[in-house]
Amino acid sequence: MSTTHATSETFDRNARAALADPVLHGALRNLADSFVVRRQNAIASAGDWEGLRDRARAIKDETLLHLDQYLERFTENAKKAGATIHWARDGKEACDIVLELVRAKNANMVVKAKSMAGEEIHLNEALEAGGIEPVETDLGEWIIQLAGETPSHIVVPAIHKTKQQIADLFVEKVGIEQTDNVDVLTQTARKILRQRFAEAQVGVSGVNFGVAETGTILILENEGNIRLTTSLTKTHIAIMGIEKVIPNFADLDVFLKLLPRSGTGQRLTAYQSLITGVKKNADDIGPDELHIVMLDNGRSRMLAHPLTRQSLACIRCGACLNACPVYQQIGGHAYGSVYPGPIGAVITPQLFGLSKSKQLPYASSLCGACREVCPVKIDIPALLLHLRSEIAEGSTAAAEATTRKPGESFAFRMYSRMWSTSGTYSLSMRAARLMQRVIARDGKIGKVGGLISRLVPPLGAWTAWRDAPVVAPKSFREMWREKKK
């Protein structure tokens, strides 16, 4: 499973490859059509949707402002209920903790519930390197694990795959007869995965919310595989980003209304597993041991700045991906990160480094559809603009941001200087009027190639797809002057 995956550094190339893939395009169109409509119907059933969003954001803001206190309360209460708490500064530490726990149980495989935190720290690779077989049990995750791929969506990891591609994959990897029957495919997965559940000693999951008041973790799902992962196994390891904590049990009321509606367009997911510590009596359902791995991995850096702090309010619903015109064109893999789409373009550079993903903040038309659907009102366009300014101007916060493009920055300096007086502004436009004579035909500029597109790359890029307008023979200010005569 050592396929090389696209990275954020080559975003433009990844995107072009995605655009050239008609199968992907079909899948993405379905996603946009079905999820967007389902979400709209679901939020209509929630009553005061705007009020819910405001409450959710207020809860998140309060928690993030005093995160240290809430984390202390959460971990104390989880410990009281019998959980063991581990702290991981980064992905490697988290993987090492998990690996050690699994080894201590003499297990050579683990069943895994879908977890973005697990994806973020590349836990499967770490487990495999340590000789332990990770078995994804969410259908979508299992499919992409079989295919040796990474998720292309936060909520629906295999959204980029068609039924036919999945059938072909099953024929190749698990030896079924060719079929186009979805029931046969899901029954195949179910049969194989049930067997693996029966064998498993250790289950690994993520966490949607950790309640400080009670030390409870909540995990949402539709397939029942998380319930099995966390209750059939003797040892449950939960990886929890430190931003997942919320103050009170009653706060779940708000988030349970927001998350399923925003994520999958459901009023509620089929399963909500609330886990408070370990089982108390032999007859109880639940693990003998519960380990919660508290993951930082760059999150506390985001806490420092009042603007970037809101990035941590994300509840990973994926609504911004579904609403994003850019995501709808290129899908998730092009972003080269486990977190794709608008929120991915915001958190990937902050978690993994701006210099490794400097194209991502620019991969947006700033249309604001993401902000409009975000259940916790994260101002994604403002965050993208903030990251763009860190890239363009460098900043003390991002010491690694030696990312400024000299050509572009020169062009913007010239634009600012030339257009700082109306005289030089008009002069520059008169020059453009003269120069366009070479390339304008019938009052417009068609495709320009060769030397001109090399000299003026934006013009080449624009006219590859669109005709460009010409500078008018007479500007408005000239017309205005004549009118006033």
Added chain:
Amino acid sequence: MKVALFVTCLVDQLCPNVGMATVDVLERAGCTVTFDERQTCCGQPAFNTGYRTEARDFAKRFIEIFETSDAEAIVIPSGSCTAMVKHFHEVFEDDHEWKERADRIAAKTHELSSFLVNILGIDDVGAISNGKATWHDACHGLRDLGVHDEPRRLLNKVGGLEFVEMENADVCCGFGGTFSVKFPEISAGILDNKIEMIEKSGADTVVACDASCLMQISGRLSRIGSKVQTKHIAEILASQE
């Protein structure tokens, strides 16, 4: 009402008729229009690409120029540039004096259709224009300024004009400023979805409040040889035939 026009650099240089149409509409609505020839650009390209220093220079210039005007309102035939003026205070960070000056200017700045309907209380400007038109919601006008019903009310009152909604009128056209040339393939992919909806609406004219979206849309319509025309809302509202 005395109105100071910020015509925008795109309109000034690429489609000056939109500027003249804006003046016509405002004058017919009873306004006295002034135009300060020192104006150039609002600086949005710099702001949106991350060049805050340059954006700050443009913002200061804009504020200084319009502070000298005794007009009650600043009107802009663009949702996007109006939104930039509303964002000016962000480029001043901790400079409270400039922040306040920015806020004072922003408070009296309006996008054209919103100014007509919400400030002047006019939705019938007495325009006549034949044909079938559909409306494209430019993102900044829609999501930063909340302009949605205003242009529809104005268009519905235009004599002789049949107004039809296209599907996904509120979805981006893919322009996005420098995005359109940084990622031209993605921009064009988004644009083609918009073109599909425009064609499907059966309209002969697509109308918007931003020269930038119209440049993107008309550039593609022209390239594929479509018969659909693009018009700025000022041109429709100034039309008398």
